[in-house]
Amino acid sequence: MTTEREIDWNAPGKPRKPTIIGIGAQKAGTTWLSQMLAQHPKIWTPPFKEVQFFSHRFVEEHRQWLPWHFRRSRQTIERRWGLRGDPMPQGLIDYLDGITADPMFTNDWYRRVFAPAPPGSQTMDVSPEYSTVPEEGVAFIRDFLPRARFIYILRDPVDRVVSQMKMHMTRKKKNPREAGPWLELLESEPALFNRGDYAAYVPRWQAAFGPEKLMILPFGRISADPAGLLSEIEDFLGLPHHAYENAERKVFAAPDDLLAPPELRAILADRLQDQTDFLQSAFPPEFTAQLR
Numbered sequence: 001m002t003t004e005r006e007i008d009w010n011a012p013g014k015p016r017k018p019t020i021i022g023i024g025a026q027k028a029g030t031t032w033l034s035q036m037l038a039q040h041p042k043i044w045t046p047p048f049k050e051v052q053f054f055s056h057r058f059v060e061e062h063r064q065w066l067p068w069h070f071r072r073s074r075q076t077i078e079r080r081w082g083l084r085g086d087p088m089p090q091g092l093i094d095y096l097d098g099i100t101a102d103p104m105f106t107n108d109w110y111r112r113v114f115a116p117a118p119p120g121s122q123t124m125d126v127s128p129e130y131s132t133v134p135e136e137g138v139a140f141i142r143d144f145l146p147r148a149r150f151i152y153i154l155r156d157p158v159d160r161v162v163s164q165m166k167m168h169m170t171r172k173k174k175n176p177r178e179a180g181p182w183l184e185l186l187e188s189e190p191a192l193f194n195r196g197d198y199a200a201y202v203p204r205w206q207a208a209f210g211p212e213k214l215m216i217l218p219f220g221r222i223s224a225d226p227a228g229l230l231s232e233i234e235d236f237l238g239l240p241h242h243a244y245e246n247a248e249r250k251v252f253a254a255p256d257d258l259l260a261p262p263e264l265r266a267i268l269a270d271r272l273q274d275q276t277d278f279l280q281s282a283f284p285p286e287f288t289a290q291l292r
Contacts, residue, residue, distance in 0.1 A: 007116050009091030015111030018051075020124040020237060021141075021150045023205070024131030026195040027163040028155035029222045032251045034126040036230055040242045044117035045124040047092070048073035051113055055129040056105040058137030062129055070100050107144075122237065131201050132194060138208045149237055150209060152202070154279065155219035156291040157272040158265055160196045165264075166254035179261040186264070193271070199278035216283075218290035223248075 020043065022030050031049060038045045052069060055062040074096055081088045099113055114123040131152060133141070141148075155163075165185055169175065176182060186192060205214055215236045221229045226247035234241050269276075279288050 009095040009116050015115045016123060017111055017145055018114055018123040018125040019148050020122055021148050022126030023150050023152050024128035025154060026128040027160050028153040028219050030126050030128045032222055036244050036247055037124060039244050042121055042239050043124055044121045046113055047077050050127040051125045052127050053105055053110045054133050054137055054141055055127060058133040135204050138204050142208045150214045152216045153219055154198060154291060157196055157275040158268045159292055161192050161268055162260045164192055166258050169258060170254060175258050179263050182261060182264045198275050218287055220290040220292050
């Protein structure tokens with residue numbers, strides 16, 4: 001794996017498009033996927049997760065929070081270098097200056113994000129909101145990235161929403177024991193359901209890409225067989241096998257004492273029954289048994 005210190009951020013190579021795209025779902029292991037594949041010596045990923053290019057282009061409501069996303073990503077990178085007690089390379093500073101300056105989210109900007117990738121490497125963009133782009137967005141992606149392969153991780157619908165709700169509670173530094181605050185959050189955040197609308201999203205991606213281009217995985221395999229799962233992903237991407245570190249470690253796990261009340265899960269099970277029915281009809285039992 002090439003480290004940030006070793007990268008020639010101002011290399012004269014041409015801007016390039018990514019060849020590996022993680023499209024979702026949110027709270028379904030995309031951070032784990034990104035952290036693992038970033039260790040592979042033949043993969044280069046930007047110093048921040050989630051480029052969000054296609055989200056900005058095709059999902060208007062996402063544009064509202066993307067400036068915050070890039071500010072936070074840059075602060076995270078700067079904080080990481082600060083904790084090392086090591087100054088950031090000037091090339092990395094120039095690179096971050098360039099990709100956070102207007103105009104952003106143009107076709108040329110997207111290519112420049114991946115320009116520092118070493119020769120001979122594959123480039124990767126993992127942005128879970130990509131799964132939600134409309135049909136015309138999927139068609140654009142198909143035509144814009146003809147050489148790319150796509151990975152879509154599906155999680156049990158109820159578990160996915162609960163995990164997303166826990167993320168909200170953690171960010172707000174709340175840990176309610178009663179059901180009321182959880183139910184209020186459920187009613188006030190439509191994105192809790194939109195991000196996991198498999199019945200709408202999965203068919204449009206399958207219509208655009210066959211299994212040689214689109215790999216759909218069940219979330220439960222990350223904990224049950226991380227090494228085997230990564231080996232299958234490598235085969236799908238045409239990469240040699242690599243020994244990954246910390247593949248068994250949970251990523252962004254909620255505090256152990258942050259528990260969703262049983263009545264919340266019962267309500268979610270009822271409201272998400274259409275998603276459960278879709279998954280059971282679209283995938284074989286051995287797949288759906290591994291969603292958790």
